[in-house]
Amino acid sequence: MNECDRVQAELIHLLSGNVAGRDARALEHHLAGCPRCTEEKRALEMIWQGLKADQVETPLALREKTLALVYREARAELSSAWRLGPLKIAGGVVAGALMTLLSFLLLRHEMDLTALSSGSLFICAILWGGVFITAFFWMLGRFRLGGLLLGAASSVGLIALTLSLSAAYLCPKLHVIAWWRASIPGAAVEALLGEGGTYFALGVTYSLLPTFLASLLFGRSLHGDLWKNGLVSGFSFFLLLLPALYLQCTPFALGILVSWSAGTLVGALAGVFGGLGFYRLSASSA
Amino acid sequence: MVAYRKGELTAFDTLFFRYERKVYNFLLKRVGKEETAADLFQEVFLRVHKNREGFNPQASFAAWLFTIAHNLIKDHYKRRGIEVLSATGEQAVLEAEPTTPFSQLARKELGEAVRQALQQLPNGQREVVELSAYGGLRYPEIAQVTHQSVGAVKQKAHRAFLNLREKLRPYRPKGENA
Numbered sequence: 001m002n003e004c005d006r007v008q009a010e011l012i013h014l015l016s017g018n019v020a021g022r023d024a025r026a027l028e029h030h031l032a033g034c035p036r037c038t039e040e041k042r043a044l045e046m047i048w049q050g051l052k053a054d055q056v057e058t059p060l061a062l063r064e065k066t067l068a069l070v071y072r073e074a075r076a077e078l079s080s081a082w083r084l085g086p087l088k089i090a091g092g093v094v095a096g097a098l099m100t101l102l103s104f105l106l107l108r109h110e111m112d113l114t115a116l117s118s119g120s121l122f123i124c125a126i127l128w129g130g131v132f133i134t135a136f137f138w139m140l141g142r143f144r145l146g147g148l149l150l151g152a153a154s155s156v157g158l159i160a161l162t163l164s165l166s167a168a169y170l171c172p173k174l175h176v177i178a179w180w181r182a183s184i185p186g187a188a189v190e191a192l193l194g195e196g197g198t199y200f201a202l203g204v205t206y207s208l209l210p211t212f213l214a215s216l217l218f219g220r221s222l223h224g225d226l227w228k229n230g231l232v233s234g235f236s237f238f239l240l241l242l243p244a245l246y247l248q249c250t251p252f253a254l255g256i257l258v259s260w261s262a263g264t265l266v267g268a269l270a271g272v273f274g275g276l277g278f279y280r281l282s283a284s285s286a
Numbered sequence: 287m288v289a290y291r292k293g294e295l296t297a298f299d300t301l302f303f304r305y306e307r308k309v310y311n312f313l314l315k316r317v318g319k320e321e322t323a324a325d326l327f328q329e330v331f332l333r334v335h336k337n338r339e340g341f342n343p344q345a346s347f348a349a350w351l352f353t354i355a356h357n358l359i360k361d362h363y364k365r366r367g368i369e370v371l372s373a374t375g376e377q378a379v380l381e382a383e384p385t386t387p388f389s390q391l392a393r394k395e396l397g398e399a400v401r402q403a404l405q406q407l408p409n410g411q412r413e414v415v416e417l418s419a420y421g422g423l424r425y426p427e428i429a430q431v432t433h434q435s436v437g438a439v440k441q442k443a444h445r446a447f448l449n450l451r452e453k454l455r456p457y458r459p460k461g462e463n464a
Contacts, residue, residue, distance in 0.1 A: 012447040013440065016418045018425050047450050050400030051419035058310040058327070059320075066328045067302065070335045074295055149339065223339055224288075283342065 003030065008040050015041075015048050088140040096133030099158070100125060103132075103244060106165040110172060111247045128243035132158075135240060148228055152221035156214045156272065157236030163210035164241060173248070176205060196259035203245075203263020208271045211237055215275025219283070222276055230276055234269040241268075287347050290338060301347070302331060309355055311420040315404075316359050316413075326362060330355050349427035352417060356431050403453040411446035414439055 007030045013019045014027050031038050084092070104125070116124070137143075138154040180186035180201055189197040215222070215233060222229040241264060249257040290297035309330055314323040333354050341350055404412055410432075417428045425443070429436045 009444060012443055013425075016443065018418075018440075018443075043451060044447060046396070047400055047447065047454060048419070050396040051404070051415065054315075054397030054401045055307070055311045055420060056314065058306050059324070062310070062324050062327060063306060066306075066331050067299070069328055070298065070302075070331055071295065073332065073335055074298075221339075283344070 004034060004037050007031070007034070007037050011037070011041050011044050012048075015044055084137060084141045089137075092133050092136040092140050095136045096129050099132040099136075100129040103128065103161075103165055106169040107244055107248065110168060112251045116247070116250055124243055124247060131239055131243065135236060148224055148232055149221055150232070152218050152223075153229065153232040154236050155221070156211070156218050156233040157240050159217060160207070160210040160214035160237045160268070160271070161240045163213060164206050164237075165244065167206060167210065173202060173206075176202060180205075196255055199256050199260040200263035200266075203260045203265075204267035204270075205263075207237065207241070207264045207267030211268045211271030212275040212278075215272045216279050219276055219279025226273070226276060226280070230269065230273045233276075234265070234272040237268045237272070238265050287338070287341060288343050298335065301334075305348070305351055306331075308421050309351065312352065312355060312416055313359070315401075315416050315420060317362065322362065326355070326358050329358055333358075346427050346430070348421070348423055349430040352421050352423060352427070353431045399454060400450065403450050406453060407446055407449055411442045411449065414442040415446045415450075418443060 007027055010019060010023075010027055014024060019027065031041060135154040135158055139151040139158070141151070143150040177198060180198060181190055186198065186201065189201060193200070211234065214237075215230075218233075222233065238261075242261065245257060245260050245264060249260060287297070287301065290301065306327075310323065310327050313326045313330070314320065317323050317326065330351070334351060337354075341347070404415060407415070413432060414428055417423045417431060418425075421428075423431065425436050425439045428439045432439070
């Protein structure tokens with residue numbers, strides 16, 4: 001293949017805008033000194049212009065009809081956004097109640113329920129159930145706020161909570177605390193910050209990995225701003241887990257609850273941002 | 287697109303007016319009937335709206351848009367049991383010996399001649415040309431829409447234009463023929 005053959009093979013790619021920069025300049029340089037290739041380029045330009053000439057305007061009526069159709073669809077979405085049908089409301093309530101029951105069952109060995117009066121326990125169960133029901137309503141209603149899909153954020157919270165409670169069931173906190181205190185960093189933190197530091201670490205332990213995994217799983221649905229998605233997802237997990245922390249801390253001082261909650265929140269946010277960031281990095285490099 | 291996904295409907299208008307002509311022409315050339323093209327046109331943009339959450343902001347919007355159009359055309363032909371084979375027929379005009387040199391053809395006539403030649407290309411080559419000329423897509427985007435490699439797209443584009451040049455050779459005056 002000689003130089004002219006090579007140039008002529010590239011001409012259509014040049015005309016269609018698929019050759020640029022140094023390659024385009026090299027072709028133009030050859031064309032400047034080669035009448036045969038210039039003639040070939042002219043012939044292809046005519047064909048290209050013929051293609052461009054054979055275009056029509058979209059009929060005005062079609063444009064208007066299409067825009068009206070999309071706007072109608074958008075308005076319908078908006079009007080149904082904050083309404084749930086009776087079936088979804090019932091589903092949300094049942095799912096929320098079941099989730100509350102499951103959570104109590106998973107944590108029953110971790111809680112000292114005798115430290116609470118029946119009335120307080122009942123109120124706690126109602127509040128916890130209410131948080132679960134709200135999370136399920138977000139999921140079922142596909143609510144949006146500022147471009148965020150609240151359902152996706154609550155899904156992260158619910159999945160992470162299930163993982164966290166399962167972890168607490170399979171590996172109770174007393175074992176984790178014993179292991180932590182026996183470790184070098186654990187002993188150092190305990191010496192420096194006391195029991196509060198240990199429970200902070202406990203909070204991180206039970207929240208970091210579950211939220212990381214849940215964010216990876218739902219990374220595709222968490223569209224838009226990374227910070228907004230991370231904060232809403234992290235806080236939804238935290239609010240779902242907070243009643244569990246309260247019930248487990250009833251025999252302890254308030255400071256333990258505060259440390260444990262702080263560790264949970266830090267771990268949750270780190271897990272969510274880590275998982276979502278990892279997902280987006282992988283998606284963009286794929 | 288990012289703004290549109292956040293709920294700014296005016297951003298949809300911007301995207302719509304930027305691409306509506308390209309989409310319409312691509313659909314019209316592919317299906318050949320105005321009514322069908324109009325139906326598909328509405329469906330394309332409706333799907334853009336409904337599936338906006340699924341769009342990856344890092345990807346090319348044009349490639350995503352034309353993938354929707356491409357898939358709708360495929361479904362359209364599948365529903366009608368029509369296989370999109372190499373274009374045949376439509377030879378009448380080019381069989382006659384043209385008397386007007388290419389360079390002197392009026393713009394409209396040029397478009398007509400090229401369109402008729404395009405109809406005779408194999409479907410794969412025709413599709414690449416249509417996505418490039420009417421859709422304004424670059425080869426990597428065409429590769430994404432048609433699920434083939436960039437090399438394959440480049441090769442089809444090259445062969446398509448060689449074929450078009452050959453089919454339109456009668457229009458070139460003796461002096462212009464290479």
